[in-house]
Amino acid sequence: MLLLRGQVAATSVTAGGSVVRHGIWTCPAALDKTAVIDGRGHTATFTAETEACVRTLPRPAFLALIDDVAAVRGHVLRTLAAETRRQQARVVDTLLPAQARLAAWMLKAADTEGVVRLPASQQQLAELLGLTRVTVNRALGAFRRDGLIEYDHGAARATLLAPELLQLRGL
Template sequence: MPLLAALPEDRLRALWSHSLPRRHHAGEVILSAGEPAEYLLLLLRGRVSVATTTAAGRVVRFGDWTGPCAPNKVAVIDGRGHTATLTAVTHCTVRSLPRSRFEELVDDVPAVRRHVLRLLAQVRRDGLVEVTRHTVAVLAPELLALRATESGPRTSYRRNHMG
């Protein structure tokens, strides 16, 4: 798992001793939207689906994650809770690392800190790209309509007075 790849063996053993092993069957909810993010989920084997339900009842799927990975890193980092539900697509083997232990890793291990910083930069970049796409999709028709109304009189003026 990239997040833990640079850890020395002794640190990895200590981490494992502080994490809780669990297994989940296909179809089982592992984490629910709205729950506090008290543990970093280390998905060792298996695949999870990540989705949320809007206030209007529409299900929005964010995709599937296959282990090894830590699919709830952002929720654990920002501490504001899970914004999506993780459901096992296949049989999953996980370990749950207390948030305080994860924060210690971020504080103490430069490689983990760099990984988290890259993740946050990517999340920010993806968010900016999405905002830009949304803004263009919303504003482009309005700008085209505005340009058409602005160029209409000028074209007409030129034809009538300059031509």
């Protein structure tokens, strides 16, 4: 699937009924590359976060591009390698305590001014981090009370006030 316009989120539901958010993609992007390559079906449920335009690229056409065009093949391999590294880091992060997991995510997500654009809801952030919404709410509250962040719920953003101290929480 090719995301030509908009933003989508990828999620899965665990055997216990919890939702795991794999990530959010903004156009342009190729979605579910693993399913196209191995032909074994979709790896997640993709949900539009904004108005979106998606087109399909048939598997045979995609595989022919990989076989015939070196630049496409190189791009696909680099993209898959980056995704593998991201998933390995995510597995390591899931072993961190909740506050450390949120702190590490916020530090990675912050722009150069220390502004972190948060998902539209705390539930979505919880799904992204493998936590509960209540846990995310408590951690954000603790960071705010400790003077580490300024949290603007209405704008779905936080500003890092003391990134060096927040980094200590992410260890």
